[in-house]
Amino acid sequence: MSKKIMILPGDGIGPEIVEQAVAVLEAADRKFNLDLSFEQGLIGGASIDAHGEPLTDAQLEAAGQCDAVLLGAVGGPKWDQLEREIRPEKGLLKIRSKLGLYANLRPAILYPQLAEASSLKPEVVSGLDILIVRELTGGIYFGEPRGIRTLESGEKQGFNTYVYSESEIERIARTAFEAAQKRGGKLCSVDKANVLEVTVLWREVLDRLAPEYPDVELSHMYVDNAAMQLVRAPKQFDVMVTGNMFGDILSDAAAMLTGSIGMLPSASLNETGFGLYEPCHGSAPDIAGQGIANPLATILSAAMMLRYSLDMGEAADAIEAAVSKVLDQGLRTADIYTEGSKKVSTAEMGAAVVAAF
Amino acid sequence: MSKKIMILPGDGIGPEIVEQAVAVLEAADRKFNLDLSFEQGLIGGASIDAHGEPLTDAQLEAAGQCDAVLLGAVGGPKWDQLEREIRPEKGLLKIRSKLGLYANLRPAILYPQLAEASSLKPEVVSGLDILIVRELTGGIYFGEPRGIRTLESGEKQGFNTYVYSESEIERIARTAFEAAQKRGGKLCSVDKANVLEVTVLWREVLDRLAPEYPDVELSHMYVDNAAMQLVRAPKQFDVMVTGNMFGDILSDAAAMLTGSIGMLPSASLNETGFGLYEPCHGSAPDIAGQGIANPLATILSAAMMLRYSLDMGEAADAIEAAVSKVLDQGLRTADIYTEGSKKVSTAEMGAAVVAAF
Ligand SMILES: CC(C)[C@H](C(=O)O)[C@@H](O)C(=O)O
Numbered sequence A, B: 001m002s003k004k005i006m007i008l009p010g011d012g013i014g015p016e017i018v019e020q021a022v023a024v025l026e027a028a029d030r031k032f033n034l035d036l037s038f039e040q041g042l043i044g045g046a047s048i049d050a051h052g053e054p055l056t057d058a059q060l061e062a063a064g065q066c067d068a069v070l071l072g073a074v075g076g077p078k079w080d081q082l083e084r085e086i087r088p089e090k091g092l093l094k095i096r097s098k099l100g101l102y103a104n105l106r107p108a109i110l111y112p113q114l115a116e117a118s119s120l121k122p123e124v125v126s127g128l129d130i131l132i133v134r135e136l137t138g139g140i141y142f143g144e145p146r147g148i149r150t151l152e153s154g155e156k157q158g159f160n161t162y163v164y165s166e167s168e169i170e171r172i173a174r175t176a177f178e179a180a181q182k183r184g185g186k187l188c189s190v191d192k193a194n195v196l197e198v199t200v201l202w203r204e205v206l207d208r209l210a211p212e213y214p215d216v217e218l219s220h221m222y223v224d225n226a227a228m229q230l231v232r233a234p235k236q237f238d239v240m241v242t243g244n245m246f247g248d249i250l251s252d253a254a255a256m257l258t259g260s261i262g263m264l265p266s267a268s269l270n271e272t273g274f275g276l277y278e279p280c281h282g283s284a285p286d287i288a289g290q291g292i293a294n295p296l297a298t299i300l301s302a303a304m305m306l307r308y309s310l311d312m313g314e315a316a317d318a319i320e321a322a323v324s325k326v327l328d329q330g331l332r333t334a335d336i337y338t339e340g341s342k343k344v345s346t347a348e349m350g351a352a353v354v355a356a357f
């Protein structure tokens, strides 16, 4: 049965990198007879320009009817002056929330071929392989009440609500426990339970579930310490699980430990395994249209999609192996270029991955 | 006129390191005729053991009547099972809040003598000198409503409120602008204005004040990007300003970039210049009582106290010069020890600083 993939290139370098990822998927389709089909759609600034809003309801519905979504990136200075409600990011928040994509998986892996790119000492990061599991549809990102009000004194006050219910915590915790079972068996839950009540509940739920996963070693860490330990000794971590806001911060810090954020994919899944796949990096408007962006994070996101949402693990393995091969060949886009390697364009990198199959 | 300093050693390594800082202050007193006097008090676990609560009102009042407070550190496993309301950390939050210590200054400085200690490559961190200005008495740490409630469905829900008023933002912003004027003239304000309304107001207030500080170059950065940039290229920053929660996370990450958190002091000031001074590191219960803790962060906190709260800049300079001298002499406590240097105890390090005057 044919699997339909919604392609949402978005803004900035989005269209360029997604084009290469689709080419790689087509190659995988030819080789493994996957019977994939693609539908193109709009999100972010591209949708604002066409429809006046960052994600139309029609687009949302069409995405939900596909088997998976592949996204480039959203946002750019062109839309920065718009009201917050119709800014490109709102499209991303809307699709995550409305499709129930609560489980955000963000691997931070150091490719041995790119070890030099890290700003950390080689011995601190060599072999790094962390998976950050971030809750993506709750917490302070979506909590109510929220807004800016005027106090009686006449001054303005801004407010947001950080809120989690037990069931929201439980489902993301299970995702993380299960991921740890399939990896190194270690799960570190990150909270601020010495200050925030909402994370006291978070910790309680994790502790309650732990006996169901006797093969996973659960630990807890305060978020400030976690930020510190990621810098000091990141290899102590296997899987980390945390809420939306802390996850946003820590996953970006962890990604940057590798020095090559242009390499890192992500998956956002709902309860049924349906998912949205996108690179960890942003839309990089400063280099958009120049054909120099690194398409590998998007290509690796496509591989994650095959594995997690489409049950095509063999094809996913093949894509990942092809990426490793082009790195072995010394091919590098500008962001990961070092002396002695061969600098290639976005399109050349995509073509090299296709050729490496 | 005599200046009175409240000494709150606290828990873990607190008493050991504070003892050395007091010895250094006494030496400075002798040399510069500062007319200092000291009063000893209890906070954290030490106060829980004596009075059943982490900070008594009498202790709070006594501290407020001094000219400054020097604190060691609070907390430890002994008190971890207590109800959250009477845990050691609550003493710290109470003294910050009740004495109005809204301006938390956290320098992250790489001492050239300790360049090797960092987990980052030398070229990325050499010469690092960042000042993080963290709002300390507002935001989600103190916002109401907060708690854990049971929903109609029977499941529990945890909630906290992230709230700032214009005046709270304005006063910490002014602290940061003024600090930037005295340093490199660059201020980076960190928020999450693409998602959180409270930080939209934060950004507005910073922008409104900027024209009053034409000699300061103001920029804005999202917190996820800030965490990334601290890892990637921390020397791009001069002064950073942010709210309580983001400041907690980013200041610890920034401190760890130096690799020697045992060296970093902090100040927490109120509107009148009264302040509480403490090392950035914690109570390190694992090494408490062994006489091996690094007292330099506390000694440098004492120097900050002389400079910021007691208007004794000359004595502060002398302490900082003495610290630099003992580092030049190759003296190192265990946490900063590297081959070829001379390992010393807490007391030996303190004595060396006194001797270096
Ligand atoms: C663009 C922004 C709303 C988003 C987030 O904060 O979740 C991004 O930083 C991310 O991590 O995917």
Ligand SMILES: CC(C)[C@H](C(=O)O)[C@@H](O)C(=O)O
Pocket: A194, A195, A224, B089, B092, B093, B248
């Ligand atoms: C102990 C804890 C409450 C405190 C905080 O979160 O403020 C500490 O982490 C700090 O940064 O001083």
